[in-house]
Each structure stands twice: as structure tokens, then as C-alpha cells.
Amino acid sequence: MSTYKDLAELIFPDVKKTIKDLEKQYPPRDLKEGAYVTRFAPSPTGFLHTGSLFTALIAYRFAKQTGGVYFFRLEDTDQKREIKGTGEDLVNQLQVFGIKSDEGYMGDHEEGNYGPYQQSKRADIYKIVIKELLKKGRAYPCFCTKEELDQLREVQNANKVIPGYYGEYAKCRHYSIDEQIALIKEGKPYVIRFKSKGNHLNHVRVHDEIRGDMDLSENDQDIVILKSDGLPTYHFAHLVDDHFMRTNLITRGEEWISSLPIHIELFDTMGWARPKYAHLPVIMVNDAETNNRRKLSKRKDKEAATSYFLESGYPIKGFIEYLLTIANSDFEAFLLNNPKADIDTFNLSFEKFSLDGALFDLPKLNNISKEVLANMDKKTFTDQCLDYAKKYNSELYELINKDRDYFESIINIEREQEKPRKDYEKFSDVLPKILFFYPDHYDQLIKNELPFNEFIKKDVIIELLKDMKENISLDTDENTWFNKMKEIGKQHNFADDRKEYKKNPQAYNGWYADAISILRIAICASTQSPKLYDVLKILGLEEIRRRIDSVVAKLQG
RNA sequence: GGCCUGGUGGAGAAGCGGUCAACUCACAUCCCUUUCAAGGAUGCAUUCACGGGUUCAAAUCCCGUCCAGGUCACCA
Numbered sequence: 001m002s003t004y005k006d007l008a009e010l011i012f013p014d015v016k017k018t019i020k021d022l023e024k025q026y027p028p029r030d031l032k033e034g035a036y037v038t039r040f041a042p043s044p045t046g047f048l049h050t051g052s053l054f055t056a057l058i059a060y061r062f063a064k065q066t067g068g069v070y071f072f073r074l075e076d077t078d079q080k081r082e083i084k085g086t087g088e089d090l091v092n093q094l095q096v097f098g099i100k101s102d103e104g105y106m107g108d109h110e111e112g113n114y115g116p117y118q119q120s121k122r123a124d125i126y127k128i129v130i131k132e133l134l135k136k137g138r139a140y141p142c143f144c145t146k147e148e149l150d151q152l153r154e155v156q157n158a159n160k161v162i163p164g165y166y167g168e169y170a171k172c173r174h175y176s177i178d179e180q181i182a183l184i185k186e187g188k189p190y191v192i193r194f195k196s197k198g199n200h201l202n203h204v205r206v207h208d209e210i211r212g213d214m215d216l217s218e219n220d221q222d223i224v225i226l227k228s229d230g231l232p233t234y235h236f237a238h239l240v241d242d243h244f245m246r247t248n249l250i251t252r253g254e255e256w257i258s259s260l261p262i263h264i265e266l267f268d269t270m271g272w273a274r275p276k277y278a279h280l281p282v283i284m285v286n287d288a289e290t291n292n293r294r295k296l297s298k299r300k301d302k303e304a305a306t307s308y309f310l311e312s313g314y315p316i317k318g319f320i321e322y323l324l325t326i327a328n329s330d331f332e333a334f335l336l337n338n339p340k341a342d343i344d345t346f347n348l349s350f351e352k353f354s355l356d357g358a359l360f361d362l363p364k365l366n367n368i369s370k371e372v373l374a375n376m377d378k379k380t381f382t383d384q385c386l387d388y389a390k391k392y393n394s395e396l397y398e399l400i401n402k403d404r405d406y407f408e409s410i411i412n413i414e415r416e417q418e419k420p421r422k423d424y425e426k427f428s429d430v431l432p433k434i435l436f437f438y439p440d441h442y443d444q445l446i447k448n449e450l451p452f453n454e455f456i457k458k459d460v461i462i463e464l465l466k467d468m469k470e471n472i473s474l475d476t477d478e479n480t481w482f483n484k485m486k487e488i489g490k491q492h493n494f495a496d497d498r499k500e501y502k503k504n505p506q507a508y509n510g511w512y513a514d515a516i517s518i519l520r521i522a523i524c525a526s527t528q529s530p531k532l533y534d535v536l537k538i539l540g541l542e543e544i545r546r547r548i549d550s551v552v553a554k555l556q557g
Numbered sequence: 558g559g560c561c562u563g564g565u566g567g568a569g570a571a572g573c574g575g576u577c578a579a580c581u582c583a584c585a586u587c588c589c590u591u592u593c594a595a596g597g598a599u600g601c602a603u604u605c606a607c608g609g610g611u612u613c614a615a616a617u618c619c620c621g622u623c624c625a626g627g628u629c630a631c632c633a
Contacts, residue, residue: 162560191631233631255626282626284626355564423595
């Protein structure tokens, strides 16, 4: 008669270390009461998903605000789905959004005393734990093939019983140790399953930090913990890694709620303290076809990739603020009440999390982003705009670099004041709006049809512009300048009083707004611009006269 | 289908048994204005998915129904 120990030795003859050794190697962290150890643990299967960034952000902030530790762990146990290089990308992209790990997998190296932080490098650790489970008779080898498992599921479905590998259906669980040993010696491939003692008719009460107490059915599935490739499944890796990395707050998407009973049973049978759990709502989007909400989809939604927001030129702070708005409903109020405050001083709370996933709302993001851009000082704005342009907009990049001071004076119009101008939603809006400031581009722009009011005679426009050219002065303050323009307009029969004009429009060529508009079009090649006075100041008298001449020539030509 | 989790205006939401259901965004109208971006004012849920109960009183408590999402892998 063989024993569990014999089985364990047969399967893992080389494993000499024990759980005790691991406990010594990875001691509890010396942190102050209430400090959270959190982690972000993605699989290297693609770009950084917006939902992942959200999850990472929450984990990061809870660690930071409690004086804890936030680390990055790479869950690369699924070799089939892995895409080379994406692990490193994930780390870098997170950093772009300001999420920097205290320890963990860093892309090209690792930092910290609780590693390795790459699951594929932790095989030995998992085996130590499994060997002890084997010895205790709480794990066993399963020789069932994929086909057998499929068939089992079919039968179960047909008989309307709960599908899965459990109880009487767990064929390999009922082999004697000798039978198991014989099969292994035969060379039959196998996985290791956990032997559950649960009964799904019983309930476990589990506390979720966000959702409160949940009553869930006990797990009774003999889940596989070690795959045939020698790597653990998620459930087992979560148990071992988060225990020995001393994670005490698990933040993850709500799709994990249904496997919570498995994790609970695992922690309980090991006699390890259960970590706290916070299951986060998932960011949703409205599906145009079904008109139902669904998770942001990698394939269907451009907003699913965080890179989309970078390419579009959203400022990082704006994007993060939007995410925090979704996370905690009182964040917006905080922003409103403390417009100057550093957003890092805002503390996330579990109570303020909403339970169902927010619909991704681009208009809201735009609004927040616009606010953020408007409130940046010119230096910050220029730095970040340059960052953006360097990667995504070479024309803009060259323009800024050619003369940074000039660029700064342009984007500084009506900036750095109580109610700053809000005309940029994202950095990609900048180029088209400032192009006309640059003489070369201006010359290109006026080759197009200029949008003068068609009811005003060409001759009137020409004469007005000539007069303005001769008499314009920028030495005065805005008010004086403006009155002067009005006066010039009046001499060309543009009413200097709105009401007067409204009473008898036929008697005039237009009113002063029309006159100013003609100047604006001549200078900016557009009916719209920031404050004309500021624009003129930046361009300087010489350039203004040159522009007027060009336009007059064009009109006469 | 079983089991879990949700459901307050177009979106995010506050509210946790007691006057008109906060606030932000969007939208609409008006005002202001040399254009635009803004700014100011007002409007936008006669009602909190629906039906029933409990109560003097319910968005708030209870029951049922419906709807939506999640999950039932050697994926995470």
C-alpha cells in the first residue's frame, strides 16, 4: 500500500523545500497598520486595455494613499495566448500614465524581495506548495483527456446536472494511490487537481470591500491547479503568489466574483489568511447593434486601447481624472471644490464606488480634458504638447521647435488667468488652430477663397483694409485700439452703434462687428480666432501690413 | 439554463423611511459679446425598471416579475 507521500515523491522527486522555507524566504511585510499591498497582474497578451489601466490605477492609488506597496506581476502562464514583448510594453504604457511600480516586473529587470514576479519563473514555488497538498491528500493527478472531459460535460448537460469535475464525476479522484502511481509510471499525461471538500448546497459569506457581504455557494469543483505544461492555473497562482508576495488587497474586475469560492477554499485549506477583495466595476460601452451595454471590446472599440487617447492627444492628467470620476462619485465634487489641488491628494474610498459599470462617455472626457488643458500654464502646456507632437504629429513638432517662444505666446492667449480660454480639447486640436500665425502657412491659407461676407462690396472691403493698414496702432491698450477700429469703420459707413444699425441696416455697409470681421479674415484667413488684439500683438505691425497687402492684392487680382 | 451581481433623467451620479429627487457632463432656449472658445440665466426625472405589500409616510424596507451584466476551460 502506497501513501500520499509516495505519490508526492514520485511526482516531485526534486522538490526538497517546504512551505516553511517559503514562509521564511517571503516574510510578512513590515508596514504600518492599514497599509495596502496591491498589485496589477496582467497577462502579456496585447496592448494596455482601458479597463486594465482603470484596475491598475485603483490598485496603485490604494497602495499609495495608505503608505503601502504597489507591484507589478506578469501572469504569463498561458503560452498559447502570449504575445512576445507585450509584457514590457504594458509596464511602459502604465508608466506613461504615471503608474510606477514600487517593485515587481519592470520589463527588462525585476525589483523587490518577493520575486520572481513573472509566473513562468515561479514554477518551483508552485511545486513546493503542490507537493505538500499532495502529501496531505488534498491534490491528486488527473489523467482525463480533453475528449473525456468534453464528453462528461455533454452528459451532465443532458442530465441537467451542474457541469464540471466534482464529486462522483471526478473520476480520477477515486483512483487508489497505487492506481495513480501505476498510471504515472505508465507515462500517462496528467494534470494536478485540487481535491475540494466543499458542497455547493452550502453557502460561504465573503466580504467584498466594495459590495459588502456576499453569500456564495461553496466551491465543490476539483479545479486543476497545475497544467500539463507544469504551470499553474490562475486560481492557484493567485493563491500562492498573493500569499507569498503578501498582497493584502486584491483589486480585480468583477468577472472574478464567480470564482471567489474557489479562492476562498484554497486560502482556507492552506490555513492562510484570506486577503481583502475589491471587485471593481467594468467600464462599459453601448453596443450600437444590440443597443445593450457590454464591456469595452478590444476588437470593436477604439477606446479600448489606452494608446488611442494618447494618439488623439488627450492630456494624461485629463484621462486619469476621467477614470477617477468613474471610480469615485465624489471625485468630481473634490475637483470642483479644490480646483488648484493636486489630484493625488484625493483619497479613493470603497464606499464611493458604484456597483455597476459606467458607460464610457467621450463628451465627458472631452469636457474634463478641455478644462485640464485650459488650466495648464504655458510651459506645461508646451512641454506636453511637444511630447505629443514628437510621437504623433511631426508638423506640429517642427513648428514648436522652430521657435518655442513664439509658440508659447500663441497658446498663451487668454491663458494663465481667472477664466482661461478653453478652445483645445486635445493636443491634436492645436495645429489647425494656430497654423495661420506662421507666415508660410498663412500664405498658403489665403490661396483659398476667403470667407468675407458676400453682402459687402469688394471695393468697400479693400478701402477699409487699406485704411486700417495705414492707421492701425498697437501701442495703445485694447480698448483704445478697439475704439480706433470702430472709428475707422465708421468712416467707411460701418455703424458704430448696434441699435442704430439694426434700425436701418440699409443705410450702412454693415456695423462695426462686420468691419472687425473683415480685418480678422484678412489676418487670420478665418472668421474665427482668439482675441484679435492679442493676435495682432503677436504678429507685429510689419506682418500685419504685409498680410493686408496680400489680401488687398488678392481681392484686386 | 443554473448560480452570482446590478437597475435613480441622454451619460456619470447624490440620496440609505419624512418638505420642490443634489451636483457634473450633454442637450435646448435666452442674455452678454468684435468672431470663436467661454461666461451668466433658465429649462430638461409630476418620479426613482414594473407589480404588489409593510407604514401616518418609501427611490429608500419586504415579496414577486422583468431587464441588463458576469460566470459556468489544462484563459486569465
